[in-house]
Amino acid sequence: MLAHARALLTSTQEGVTNYVDADLREPSTIVREAGKTLDFEKPVALMLMGILGHIEDHDEARSIVRQLVDALPSGSYLVQYDSTDTSEEYVRAIQQYNDGGSIPYILRSPEQIARYFDGLELLEPGVTSCSRWRPDAEALGLPAEVHQYGGVARKA
Numbered sequence: 001m002l003a004h005a006r007a008l009l010t011s012t013q014e015g016v017t018n019y020v021d022a023d024l025r026e027p028s029t030i031v032r033e034a035g036k037t038l039d040f041e042k043p044v045a046l047m048l049m050g051i052l053g054h055i056e057d058h059d060e061a062r063s064i065v066r067q068l069v070d071a072l073p074s075g076s077y078l079v080q081y082d083s084t085d086t087s088e089e090y091v092r093a094i095q096q097y098n099d100g101g102s103i104p105y106i107l108r109s110p111e112q113i114a115r116y117f118d119g120l121e122l123l124e125p126g127v128t129s130c131s132r133w134r135p136d137a138e139a140l141g142l143p144a145e146v147h148q149y150g151g152v153a154r155k156a
């Protein structure tokens with residue numbers, strides 16, 4: 001991931017791009033370092049995508065989200081998704097992945113994912129399976145659900 005950042009996240013005339021090499025469990029470091037590039041007087045989009053499952057304790061994960069969101073001004077957005085425990089096969093697959101010595105990934109329930117948005121204004125359709133979040137109109141109806149839930153919310 002960092003190798004890609006070094007190669008691709010380079011500034012252009014259109015705007016400044018930067019990346020921070022930090023542990024998500026240190027949100028104050030992330031906010032401090034991001035503040036060297038971002039203007040926290042203006043709305044910011046915070047995207048936590050497929051990463052909170054690496055924080056084993058759900059309360060700690062929620063606390064991290066809260067600390068990051070607290071640093072943002074009104075009008076900012078949180079975009080968040082993570083994989084869910086909504087399929088027995090997927091639960092088994094992630095168990096195998098974790099048993100293989102990778103950084104552990106904890107599947108959450110859709111209700112636990114929804115808690116990350118506490119205190120924020122969820123945009124329609126709320127927290128859903130990602131494939132069902134504003135899907136393109138399809139002749140064959142709604143796309144199949146995926147075992148990954150998320151949403152988008154605005155900070156008032």
Ligand SMILES: C[S@@+](CC[C@H](N)C(=O)[O-])C[C@H]1O[C@@H](n2cnc3c(N)ncnc32)[C@H](O)[C@@H]1O
Pocket residue numbers: 001022023024025048049050051054103
């Ligand atoms: C499933 S990938 C998701 C990557 C990307 N956000 C996406 O949506 O494609 C999870 C990423 O989180 C990183 N990661 C895991 N634990 C982390 C931590 N404590 N702090 C920062 N990054 C972490 C992993 O190295 C990996 O790159």
